[in-house]
Amino acid sequence: MSAPEQPDIDLTRRTEPLSFSEIALALGLSSRGTAHKWHKPPLQAAMGGKAPTNKPPLHAVAEALKSPLGPEVLESTRPRFPVEVVLALGKALGYLDADGRIVEEIRTKGRGRWLPAAPTIDPATKGRRVYINHLAQALGIRNESVEQSLARGTFTKPDGTDEIDRIFWWAATANTILANAKAPHRF
Secondary structure, eight states: OOOOOOOOOOTTTOOSOBOHHHHHHHHTOSSHHHHHHTTSOOOTTTTTTOOOSSOOHHHHHHHHTTOOOOHHHHSOSSOOBOHHHHHHHHHHHTSBOTTSOBOGGGGGOOSSOOOOSSOEEOTTTOOEEEOHHHHHHHHTSOHHHHHHHHHHTOSOOOSEEOTTSOEEEEHHHHHHHHHHTTOSOOO
16 A cells, blocks of 8 residues: 655745755655755765855755845754745746646656746746747747757857756747747747
């Protein structure tokens, strides 16, 4: 007999800070390991002795929200993260929609690199971020075509990278790309 499935955590109603296990439940992750990786940078040995180039995603979002993480988070063996940080990270990475609900497509996404099903929301600016898959679909081409054009330098450079280093364009930039291609879709 299998264990009963735990219900998702509704971050729009939650007020208490979340543990790694609760973050995993709230974002529909298969295990707490991913949440832990979002808190701790890779060991320098795993990085070839180099320091990580970016802050861990939970820390970067907390900084963007101007929500300081105190010693109870940074130095604890069992840190608990503020709800607003987890909610903003979930929206920024595409695990949660704009209303803070789990995006159903991520439940079956599998392992490895993936792109969000819909544009995401930047934690600091609340601006919409558009990814390769969104532009490719709106242009009626494959993701690989955009990636190849980027590599050749014939596609508009991305505006930045998100908390887990996926490239994106702001909605305004994406709309300019679509207008220049005379594509009817807008973000």
